[in-house]
Amino acid sequence: MSDKKPKRRDFLFTATTAVGAVGAAAVVWPMVDQMNPDASVKALASTEVDISSVKPGNTITVLWRGKPVFIRRRTKEEIDEARSVKMEDLIHPEKDEDRVKNPEWLVMLGVCTHLGCVPLNDKGDYDGWFCPCHGSHYDTSGRIRKGPAPWNMEVPKYEFVNANTIKIG
Amino acid sequence: MSDHDYKPKSKVGQWFNDRLPLLTLANHLTDYPTPKNLNYWWTFGGILTFCLITQIVTGLTLAMHYIAHADMAFESVEHIMRDVNYGWLIRYIHANGASMFFLAVYIHIFRSLFYGSYKSPREIIWILGIIIYLLMMAAAFMGYVLPWGQMSFWGATVITNLFSAIPLVGEGIVTWLWGGYSVDNPTLTRFFTLHYLIPFLILGLVVLHIWALHVPGNNNPVGIDIKKPSKDTVPFHPYIVIKDGFALLMFMIVFAFFVFYSPNILGHADNYIEANPMVTPAHIVPEWYLLPFYAILRSVPDKLLGVVAMLSAILILAVLPWLDTSKIRSAVFRPLYRQFYWILVADVLILGYVGAMPAEGLYLLIARVATAYYFLHFLVILPVLGFKEKTLPIPLSITEPVLGGNPNFAMAKKNESKIE
Numbered sequence: 001m002s003d004k005k006p007k008r009r010d011f012l013f014t015a016t017t018a019v020g021a022v023g024a025a026a027v028v029w030p031m032v033d034q035m036n037p038d039a040s041v042k043a044l045a046s047t048e049v050d051i052s053s054v055k056p057g058n059t060i061t062v063l064w065r066g067k068p069v070f071i072r073r074r075t076k077e078e079i080d081e082a083r084s085v086k087m088e089d090l091i092h093p094e095k096d097e098d099r100v101k102n103p104e105w106l107v108m109l110g111v112c113t114h115l116g117c118v119p120l121n122d123k124g125d126y127d128g129w130f131c132p133c134h135g136s137h138y139d140t141s142g143r144i145r146k147g148p149a150p151w152n153m154e155v156p157k158y159e160f161v162n163a164n165t166i167k168i169g
Numbered sequence: 170m171s172d173h174d175y176k177p178k179s180k181v182g183q184w185f186n187d188r189l190p191l192l193t194l195a196n197h198l199t200d201y202p203t204p205k206n207l208n209y210w211w212t213f214g215g216i217l218t219f220c221l222i223t224q225i226v227t228g229l230t231l232a233m234h235y236i237a238h239a240d241m242a243f244e245s246v247e248h249i250m251r252d253v254n255y256g257w258l259i260r261y262i263h264a265n266g267a268s269m270f271f272l273a274v275y276i277h278i279f280r281s282l283f284y285g286s287y288k289s290p291r292e293i294i295w296i297l298g299i300i301i302y303l304l305m306m307a308a309a310f311m312g313y314v315l316p317w318g319q320m321s322f323w324g325a326t327v328i329t330n331l332f333s334a335i336p337l338v339g340e341g342i343v344t345w346l347w348g349g350y351s352v353d354n355p356t357l358t359r360f361f362t363l364h365y366l367i368p369f370l371i372l373g374l375v376v377l378h379i380w381a382l383h384v385p386g387n388n389n390p391v392g393i394d395i396k397k398p399s400k401d402t403v404p405f406h407p408y409i410v411i412k413d414g415f416a417l418l419m420f421m422i423v424f425a426f427f428v429f430y431s432p433n434i435l436g437h438a439d440n441y442i443e444a445n446p447m448v449t450p451a452h453i454v455p456e457w458y459l460l461p462f463y464a465i466l467r468s469v470p471d472k473l474l475g476v477v478a479m480l481s482a483i484l485i486l487a488v489l490p491w492l493d494t495s496k497i498r499s500a501v502f503r504p505l506y507r508q509f510y511w512i513l514v515a516d517v518l519i520l521g522y523v524g525a526m527p528a529e530g531l532y533l534l535i536a537r538v539a540t541a542y543y544f545l546h547f548l549v550i551l552p553v554l555g556f557k558e559k560t561l562p563i564p565l566s567i568t569e570p571v572l573g574g575n576p577n578f579a580m581a582k583k584n585e586s587k588i589e
Contacts (some may be wrong), residue, residue, distance in 0.1 A: 066350055132453075148467075149472070
């Protein structure tokens with residue numbers, strides 16, 4: 001085979017296959033990508049929340065991108081409890097200081113990092129949240145302490161627009 | 170009896186058959202030589218065909234009234250239940266039909282495990298069956314999402330989140346599956362599309378499954394190779410048709426019991442609450458037929474490894490023909506395998522039970538032991554058993570144990586050729 005010079009037929013065969021493969025890939029990609037979030041879904045990317053009525057020790061849940069977001073006004077004890085934990089005791093070590101912008105306000109996705117259920121408020125062995133689906137316990141900073149979840153509850157991008165309003169996203 | 174010799178009697182039949190040999194196919198199916206000792210465990214193939222057709226017909230009629238939209242799906246299901254003529258009946262047949270389908274498929278699979286039907290030369294039939302089983306699970310899961318109740322929504326959330334266990338690309342895959350940042354309308358519409366498509370894929374695979382079956386012919390309770398056709402076989406029609414038909418009637422009585430007397434007993438009350446992304450039901454459980462795998466998932470404390478264990482538990486079945494090293498097919502002649510077989514049955518039932526219970530304390534411990542045993546059965550016990558087990562002598566033909574055959578192998582071979 002190797003000593004034979006490629007014929008016109010070989011060239012045509014290779015060229016046709018190559019063009020065919022590129023063409024197929026070009027058609028497949030739109031078919032795959034149409035399943036990704038569309039423009040209208042992406043447009044709902046941010047939401048503003050009024051937090052003036054939330055009392056210390058209470059949590060409100062708001063919907064952002066179809067997911068619940070917990071906004072908890074923490075008490076002094078809860079903040080102290082979250083900050084007194086040793087890093088080596090954590091499954092996913094993160095300082096409480098790095099998870100909040102204002103220590104009084106904990107803002108995070110109310111989604112268990114195991115399989116996506118919504119954990120229950122004021123439950124579990126660490127005074128924070130407890131996921132009823134597969135038994136993950138979170139502390140007062142929303143960090144995973146016990147159970148199958150691999151990470152702490154996610155802190156979304158957010159900012160304080162003013163003292164009473166948080167903008168998520 | 171050979172297919173190639175078949176000639177339709179009528180002139181029109183011959184004219185047609187020369188152009189499209191459908192009558193030859195029909196003749197093959199009716200005359201198809203079947204082992205004459207097939208017991209009632211062999212009737213579940215026919216029952217499963219009935220289940221598939223039932224799901225397709227009831228599914229098509231439900232789709233005429235169902236609306237695949239997050240705002241309307243739940244209401245449209247209630248509309249089917251209350252307003253549509255016989256909508257309640259069609260939906261209850263469809264919903265319970267899924268459970269009946271899985272009941273039949275589990276009996277079918279465990280029959281195959283007992284009589285060694287997956288062994289050479291029937292590996293392809295078996296693997297096609299496993300693919301059908303996987304597609305059934307996908308169809309059942311997506312179908313369960315369509316009523317858009319609380320269990321639908323959170324079941325969909327938990328199952329799609331399994332993919333997030335994949336390192337690096339996991340999150341991207343989940344977003345792609347959802348078509349958003351959570352289970353929502355785009356997820357519902359694509360699940361409806363796929364739920365509609367999959368039964369037809371299964372139908373195609375069933376044709377291949379039966380085609381592959383008709384090459385070596387049926388295995389049988391004795392598990393030996395038989396000459397076809399011979400004294401050991403009967404034509405499929407009318408012998409097997411009647412037997413299958415009778416078993417199907419018995420099966421339909423059970424089916425009808427669920428549909429008419431306890432249509433919701435296999436479901437969850439939570440699914441009559443409309444989907445709410447803010448609140449997860451206190452106790453999420455999948456449908457009963459997925460419980461053993463759910464137990465395996467939860468028994469592993471690590472997210473990725475849990476998902477890997479669950480998928481392996483299903484995929485390990487595909488390589489079963491090569492894990493089982495014994496040449497003897499039927500458990501009737503394998504005294505040790507027979508015992509391990511029943512332990513496996515018990516193990517799977519236990520997994521199903523703990524899968525429905527909360528994953529804590531004693532339940533979790535039992536789930537872990539049962540999961541370990543499940544893999545031990547396939548990965549250690551079966552390969553070793555083929556070498557260690559002292560099997561019983563197998564008969565040379567199906568007729569031999571009944572009529573008393575010749576113990577001399579050469580003589581029996583001679584007799585067999587005479588029958589031929």
